[in-house]
Amino acid sequence: MSQTPPPPAPPRARAEIDLAALRANVRALRARAPRSALMAVVKSDAYGHGMVPCARAALAAGATWLGTATPHEALALRAAGIGGRIMCWLWTPGDPWREGIEADLDMAVSGLWALKEVTAAARQAGAPARVQLKADTGLGRNGCQPADWPALVAAARAAEDEGLVEITGLWSHFACADEPGHPSIAAQLDVFRDMVDHAEKAGVEPEVRHIANSPATLSVPESHFDLVRTGIAMYGVSPSPELGTPADFGLRPVMTLAASVALVKQVPAGHGVSYGHHYVTGAETTLGLVPLGYADGIPRHASGRGPVLVGGQWRRIAGRVAMDQFVVDLGGQTVEEGAEALLFGPGDRGEPTAEDWARAADTIAYEIVTRIGARVPRVYVNEVPEECDERTADE
Numbered sequence: 001m002s003q004t005p006p007p008p009a010p011p012r013a014r015a016e017i018d019l020a021a022l023r024a025n026v027r028a029l030r031a032r033a034p035r036s037a038l039m040a041v042v043k044s045d046a047y048g049h050g051m052v053p054c055a056r057a058a059l060a061a062g063a064t065w066l067g068t069a070t071p072h073e074a075l076a077l078r079a080a081g082i083g084g085r086i087m088c089w090l091w092t093p094g095d096p097w098r099e100g101i102e103a104d105l106d107m108a109v110s111g112l113w114a115l116k117e118v119t120a121a122a123r124q125a126g127a128p129a130r131v132q133l134k135a136d137t138g139l140g141r142n143g144c145q146p147a148d149w150p151a152l153v154a155a156a157r158a159a160e161d162e163g164l165v166e167i168t169g170l171w172s173h174f175a176c177a178d179e180p181g182h183p184s185i186a187a188q189l190d191v192f193r194d195m196v197d198h199a200e201k202a203g204v205e206p207e208v209r210h211i212a213n214s215p216a217t218l219s220v221p222e223s224h225f226d227l228v229r230t231g232i233a234m235y236g237v238s239p240s241p242e243l244g245t246p247a248d249f250g251l252r253p254v255m256t257l258a259a260s261v262a263l264v265k266q267v268p269a270g271h272g273v274s275y276g277h278h279y280v281t282g283a284e285t286t287l288g289l290v291p292l293g294y295a296d297g298i299p300r301h302a303s304g305r306g307p308v309l310v311g312g313q314w315r316r317i318a319g320r321v322a323m324d325q326f327v328v329d330l331g332g333q334t335v336e337e338g339a340e341a342l343l344f345g346p347g348d349r350g351e352p353t354a355e356d357w358a359r360a361a362d363t364i365a366y367e368i369v370t371r372i373g374a375r376v377p378r379v380y381v382n383e384v385p386e387e388c389d390e391r392t393a394d395e
């Protein structure tokens, strides 16, 4: 595999994004669902990894669809020159349906209000809209209830006969796929099959039927249907500790979050540290200042607990995470200013992982990577040059 060396560290902090890892993860996920297409879910700035570079890397590794939540995200992909199929699913009244039609998006429809707006936009555009009808098979969030499904399917079929829409997909989303063996998984699959069956009997000929997210792609093969929609696993993060570690699935974390220690100083015993003095030094010690805070997405909830590798050792955040900085107690160890503080990454260098941070902040690893803020520059490594064939690049 050809590796490009990481660029020199910018002064304060960086989120290094390893696109070779992302490509390898896409290939590993495709191997788990070999008969299904793969939709790379790149919403929310690719879970904090950077939407456009990650979308390109996923496509280079064989993803054939991209998925976003909002139409604005999908339109931004088009504006960046990305072709192929892009689906977006979180629509609000008044959203840019017409632009979606003109940009060739596949647009989720969860209810009659949305069908009304999309057909009006199709009339204006003079072109049919590609729509994917979303069933609520038990998640209880977006999607059409089974009781309302016949009316939505009938209205969509009528719009299709009028040439206003093409129904390209039937789909749904799991509630508990990250809890192996949860009874709702099989129950949702049953409801999904029934709702698909009803639509097909009503004349819908979907190009794709899909329900699997990352945890289902990894652990529920009967959920793969025609397409799997993978987000978190593609970024090399485990959907849940119960399911396993990334390595258990041959996945490698894509993001490494690092900062440069901004100040090291000696303080006496009994010294309060950071707002509220929730940490007080037990003995004379050295403190290291890490210039990342909750404005950068470091959870304030990880105050006193978040792990950081500094000077070859795991240290815990001492006291509160502030807006722009936090402190670690170096226990008398001398570390130079400018030394690297590794918050999380693949773990190869002994650093914590996003899963470790999720535990420390009492949250899920999805939130840890996704919330890393815009002030932290993303530094892409192992990009494939445009003229280079991706398969040979990763050999």
Ligand SMILES: Cc1ncc(COP(=O)(O)O)c(C=O)c1O
Binding pocket: 041, 089, 173, 212, 213, 214, 215, 229, 230, 231, 232, 233, 239
């Ligand atoms: C509708 C939909 N599909 C797929 C995904 C991807 O889920 P995951 O990141 O677990 O793969 C999401 C993310 O939450 C989603 O909202």
